[in-house]
Amino acid sequence: xxxxxxxxxxxxxxxxxxxxxxxxxxxxxxxxxxxxxxxxxxxxxxxxxxxxxxxxxxxxxxxxxxxxxxxxxxxxxxxxxx
Amino acid sequence: xxxxxxxxxxxxxxxxxxxxxxxxxxxxxxxxxxxxxxxxxxxxxxxxxxxxxxxxxxxxxxxxxxxxxxxxxxxxxxxxxxxxxxxxxxxxxxxxxxxxxxxxxxxxxxxxxxxxxxxxxxxxxxxxxxxxxxxxxxxxxxxxxxxxxxxxxxxxxxxxxxxxxxxxxxxxxxxxxxxxxxxxxxxxxxxxxxxxxxxxxxxxxxxxxxxxxxxxxxxxxxxxxxxxxxxxxxxxxxxxxxxxxxxxxxxxxxxxxxxxxxxxxxxxxxxxxxxxxxxxxxxxxxxxxxxxxxxxxxxxxxxxxxxxxxxxxxxxxxxxxxxxxxxxxxxxxxxxxxxxxxxxxxxxxxxxxxxxxxxxxxxxxxxxxxxxxxxxxxxxxxxxxxxxxxxxxxxxxxxxxxxxxxxxxxxxxxxxxxxxxxxxxxxxxxxxxxxxxxxxxxxxxxxxxxxxxxxxxxxxxxxxxxxxxxxxxxxxxxxxxxxxxxxxxxxxxxxxxxxxxxxxxxxxxxxxxxxxxxxxxxxxxxxxxxxxxxxxxxxxxxxxxxxxxxxxxxxxxxxxxxxxxxxxxxxxxxxxxxxxxxxxxxxxxxxxxxxxxxxxxxxxxxxxxxxxxxxxxxxxxxxxxxxxxxxxxxxxxxxxxxxxxxxxxxxxxxxxxxxxxxxxxxxxxxxxxxxxxxxxxxxxxxxxxxxxxxxxxxxxxxxxxxxxxxx
Ligand SMILES: Nc1nc2c(ncn2[C@@H]2O[C@H](COP(=O)(O)OP(=O)(O)OP(=O)(O)O)[C@@H](O)[C@H]2O)c(=O)[nH]1
Ligand SMILES: [Mg+2]
Numbered sequence: 095x096x097x098x099x100x101x102x103x104x105x106x107x108x109x110x111x112x113x114x115x116x117x118x119x120x121x122x123x124x125x126x127x128x129x130x131x132x133x134x135x136x137x138x139x140x141x142x143x144x145x146x147x148x149x150x151x152x153x154x155x156x157x158x159x160x161x162x163x164x165x166x167x168x169x170x171x172x173x174x175x176x
Numbered sequence: 177x178x179x180x181x182x183x184x185x186x187x188x189x190x191x192x193x194x195x196x197x198x199x200x201x202x203x204x205x206x207x208x209x210x211x212x213x214x215x216x217x218x219x220x221x222x223x224x225x226x227x228x229x230x231x232x233x234x235x236x237x238x239x240x241x242x243x244x245x246x247x248x249x250x251x252x253x254x255x256x257x258x259x260x261x262x263x264x265x266x267x268x269x270x271x272x273x274x275x276x277x278x279x280x281x282x283x284x285x286x287x288x289x290x291x292x293x294x295x296x297x298x299x300x301x302x303x304x305x306x307x308x309x310x311x312x313x314x315x316x317x318x319x320x321x322x323x324x325x326x327x328x329x330x331x332x333x334x335x336x337x338x339x340x341x342x343x344x345x346x347x348x349x350x351x352x353x354x355x356x357x358x359x360x361x362x363x364x365x366x367x368x369x370x371x372x373x374x375x376x377x378x379x380x381x382x383x384x385x386x387x388x389x390x391x392x393x394x395x396x397x398x399x400x401x402x403x404x405x406x407x408x409x410x411x412x413x414x415x416x417x418x419x420x421x422x423x424x425x426x427x428x429x430x431x432x433x434x435x436x437x438x439x440x441x442x443x444x445x446x447x448x449x450x451x452x453x454x455x456x457x458x459x460x461x462x463x464x465x466x467x468x469x470x471x472x473x474x475x476x477x478x479x480x481x482x483x484x485x486x487x488x489x490x491x492x493x494x495x496x497x498x499x500x501x502x503x504x505x506x507x508x509x510x511x512x513x514x515x516x517x518x519x520x521x522x523x524x525x526x527x528x529x530x531x532x533x534x535x536x537x538x539x540x541x542x543x544x545x546x547x548x549x550x551x552x553x554x555x556x557x558x559x560x561x562x563x564x565x566x567x568x569x570x571x572x573x574x575x576x577x578x579x580x581x582x583x584x585x586x587x588x589x590x591x592x593x594x595x596x597x598x599x600x601x602x603x604x605x606x607x608x609x610x611x612x613x614x615x616x617x618x619x620x621x622x623x624x625x626x627x628x629x630x631x632x633x634x635x636x637x638x639x640x641x642x643x644x645x646x647x648x649x650x651x652x653x654x655x656x657x658x659x660x661x662x663x664x665x666x667x668x669x670x671x672x673x674x675x676x677x678x679x680x681x682x683x684x685x686x687x688x689x690x691x692x693x694x695x696x697x698x699x700x701x702x703x704x705x706x707x708x709x710x711x712x713x714x715x716x717x718x719x720x721x722x723x724x725x726x727x728x729x730x731x732x733x734x735x736x737x738x739x740x741x742x743x744x745x746x747x748x749x750x751x752x753x754x755x756x757x758x759x760x761x762x763x764x765x766x767x768x769x770x771x772x773x774x775x776x777x778x779x780x781x782x783x784x785x786x787x788x789x790x791x792x793x794x795x796x797x798x799x800x801x802x803x804x805x806x807x808x809x810x811x812x813x814x815x816x817x818x819x820x821x822x823x824x825x826x827x828x829x830x831x832x833x834x835x836x837x838x839x840x841x842x843x844x845x846x847x848x849x850x851x852x853x854x855x856x857x858x859x860x861x862x863x864x865x866x867x868x869x870x871x872x873x874x875x876x877x878x879x880x881x882x883x884x885x886x887x
Contacts, residue, residue, distance in 0.1 A: 095829050106854060108867065124422070124425070125420050125669075126671075127425060128248075128421070128425055128428065129245075129250065129671070129673060130426050130673075131425065131428045131429065131432075132245040132246045132248075132284075132287065132428060133245055133284065133673070133675065134281065134283060134284030134287075136429075136432055144456075145459055145460065145461075145463040145464070146465060147463060147465070147468065147557050147558050147560065147561065148464075148466070148469050148558055148561075149561045149562075149781045150465075150561075151464075151559070151560070151561050152557055152560050152570070152672055154459065154463060154557065156451065157448070158283075159312075159448065159449030159450055159451070160280065160281040160283070160312075160449060160451075161280070161281050161284075161451065161675060161676070162282070162451060162455070162459070162556045162675070162676035163673070163674070163675055163676065164553075164556075164672065164673070164674045164675075164676055165672060165673045165674075166560065166672045166673075169671065169672065169673055
C-alpha cells in the first residue's frame with residue numbers, strides 16, 4: 095500500500111518538460127525495467143527530454159549524453175526520477 | 177583448434193555496424209541501414225586469412241547476425257543469436273565471436289560483450305563508430321580496454337574498411353591460441369543459483385556456469401532442446417525457487433557495476449558528452465510537433481514526383497526502343513506461330529516490364545536513402561501514435577514503406593516487432609501497400625482513361641490519380657488492420673522503445689548498388705515468370721479441346737460471307753481464341769467477373785496474373801495480339817484502346833472498366849511469393865489463407881462498387 099502511494103506521487107520521465115533534466119532513481123515495472131537496463135538506462139544516469147512527437151507521444155530522451163532513446167509516455171512513466 | 181576452416185560470428189548491439197563490417201570482410205552486399213533491426217536473419221559469407229597455423233591460408237565462414245542489446249531475446253529475430261551460441265553442435269557455432277561495439281556508447285555495448293565472454297566463446301572486440309565517438313568529444317583507449325577485458329580489441333571503421341587487416345590478424349591469433357585461457361566470469365552466480373547451475377551442468381554435461389544459466393532461463397527458445405528436457409528444466413527451476421525476472425535484473429545491474437570502472441578508465445571525454453551537432457539540429461526539426469509532419473509530407477511528395485515525373489523521360493525512350501526492337505525481329509524472322517510467340521508474347525511481355533526500370537530504380541534508391549540517413553527511425557517515432565490507433569506499432573512503418581517496393585522482404589522485416597500480435601497484423605496488411613509490381617498495371621490503365629492535363633498548372637492529373645491509388649492502398653492497410661484487430665485477441669503488451677541512431681550521410685555507392693540489385697532481381701524474376709506464363713498462355717490460347725477451334729472458325733466464316741476479308745479475319749481469330757483452352761477458362765469465370773465489368777479476355781489475364789501480378793500487362797498483350805490482327809506492331813496501350821466491347825460496340829476499356837480493374841489490383845492478393853513468405857513467417861496455412869480471403873473480398877467488393885457506380 096505504502097509503496098503504491100509513493101509510486102503514485104513519484105516524478106517520472108513522463109513529467110519532464112522539453113529540455114528538462116532528471117536523474118533516474120528506479121523503475122516501477124519489472125518487465126520494462128529489464129529492457130531499460132539493457133538499453134543503458136541505469137539508476138543514477140542523467141536523462142534529458144529532447145523532443146516530443148506530434149500529438150505528444152512518443153517522446154525522445156537523451157540518455158547520459160550518449161544516445162537518444164524514443165519511448166511512449168506509458169513507458170516513460172515507468173522511469174522514476176530523483 | 178580446427179585448421180584451414182574457421183567459423184566466425186558477428187554479434188553486437190543493433191545498428192553497431194555488423195552488416196557493414198560483414199560486407200567489408202566478405203565483399204558481399206548484405207542489407208544495411210541506419211536504424212536498429214535491419215538484419216532479421218543470419219547470413220553467411222566467406223573470406224580468407226593468410227598463414228594460419230602454418231597453412232598458406234584459412235577459409236573463414238562469417239555469419240552476420242541480428243543485433244541484440246543482450247543475449248536475452250526480446251523479439252523473434254533475436255532468438256537466432258542464442259540458438260547458435262548456446263549450442264556447440266550448431267553448424268554455425270563459431271570458433272571466434274567478433275563483437276562489434278558502437279564506441280560512442282561503449283558502456284551499454286559492453287553489456288553484451290561481458291555476456292558473450294561469460295559463455296566461454298573466444299572473442300575479439302571490434303570498436304566501431306569511432307568517428308561518431310570523436311564528434312561527441314570521446315576518445316577510446318583500445319589498449320587499456322584490451323588489458324582490462326582480457327581480449328584483443330581492434331579499432332575499425334566498417335564504412336571505410338579501416339582496421340580490417342588488424343581485425344583479421346586478431347581473429348587469426350585467437351584461433352591459433354592453443355591453451356584455453358582460464359575464464360574470468362564477469363558475473364558470479366550467487367545463492368541458490370549455484371546449486372541450480374551445478375545440477376544443470378551435471379545433467380547436460382556442460383562445463384560453463386553461464387551456459388548452464390542460459391539453459392535455465394532460455395530453454396524455451398532453444399530449438400535444440402526437446403520438450404521433455406525443457407520440462408525437466410522447469411522442474412529444476414521450481415525445485416530451487418529460482419525467480420527469473422529477479423535474476424535477470426540483478427545480473428544486468430551487477431554487470432554494469434563491473435563495466436563502469438572499466439569504461440571510465442578507457443574512455444576519456446573532453447568537455448560535455450553530447451550527441452553529434454547535426455543530429456540534435458535535425459531532430460529539433462524532423463521530430464517537431466508541427467514541422468515533423470510537414471517535412472514528412474514533403475519527403476513523400478518528392479518521392480511521388482520522382483517516380484512519376486522524373487522517370488517519364490527514360491521510360492519514353494525505352495518504350496520507343498522496345499517497339500522498334502519488336503518490329504525489327506518481326507520483320508527479320510519468317511512469319512509464323514513461333515515469330516508471333518517471340519514478338520507478341522515474350523518480347524511484348526518483357527518490354528512491358530523493362531519500361532518500369534526507371535521507376536523501380538528511383539523508388540528503391542529513395543527508400544535506401546531514407547534507410548541509410550537515419551530518417552526512417554524518426555518516421556517510426558512520428559507515426560507511432562497514429563499506428564497504435566489501428567492496432568499497429570511505430571515499427572510497422574518500415575514494412576509498410578518497404579512494401580511499396582516489394583511485400584516479400586517487407587514482411588520479413590516485421591521480425592523486429594517484439595509484440596507477436598502487432599507483428600501478425602503488420603504481416604496481414606503489408607501486401608495492401610502498392611508494390612512495384614502493381615506500377616505497370618496502374619500506369620497502363622491510368623494512361624488509358626486519365627487525360628494528361630495539368631491541375632492548378634502544376635500537378636499532372638495522371639500523377640494525382642497514381643498518388644490516389646497509393647493512398648488507397650495505405651488507407652486499405654490501416655483500415656484492415658483496425659478491422660482485423662477487432663477479431664484477433666491481443667495477448668501481450670505492446671512496446672515501442674527505440675534507439676535513435678545519429679544521422680549519417682548515405683553512401684552513394686551503396687545506394688547505387690542497392691538500386692542496381694533491385695532492378696536486376698526485378699527484371700530477372702519478373703522476366704522468368706513472364707517468359708513461362710507467356711509460353712503456357714500461348715499454348716493454351718492456340719489450341720483447344722478436339723475440333724472446337726476449327727468448328728468455331730467455320731461457323732464464323734459461314735455467317736459472315738458478305739463482310740470484308742479483314743473483318744472476317746478478325747472475327748475468326750477472336751472466335752478461335754474464345755474456343756481455345758484459355759478462352760474456355762476465361763468463359764468459365766466470366767459469370768463471376770461480369771459484375772465487375774470484365775469479359776472473358778480480361779478473365780484470362782486475371783487468372784494468369786494470379787501467381788504474380790506483374791504478368792497482367794504482358795498477358796493482355798499476348799491475348800489481344802492473338803485475337804486481333806497480327807499485321808501491325810502495336811504497343812499494349814494501342815491494342816487496349818482499339819479493343820471493342822462485342823455487345824455494345826463501344827471501347828472495351830471504358831473508364832468504368834479501367835477504374836474497376838485498378839480497384840481490383842490495389843487490393844487483390846495476386847502474388848504467390850507473398851503467400852509463401854506469410855506461410856513461412858506465421859508457420860502455417862491459417863493466416864495466409866485468411867489474408868488471401870479478406871484481400872480478395874476487398875478487391876472484389878470495391879471493384880464491383882466502382883464499376884456499378886461508373887457504368
Ligand atoms: N559513421 C560511421 N557509420 C558507420 C560505421 N559503421 C557502420 N556505419 C553505418 O551505421 C549504420 C548501421 O550499419 P549496419 O551495418 O546496418 O548495422 P547492423 O549492426 O548490421 O544493424 P542491425 O542489423 O540493425 O543490427 C549504417 O548506416 C552504416 O553505414 C562507422 O564506423 N562510422
Ligand atoms: Mg545488420
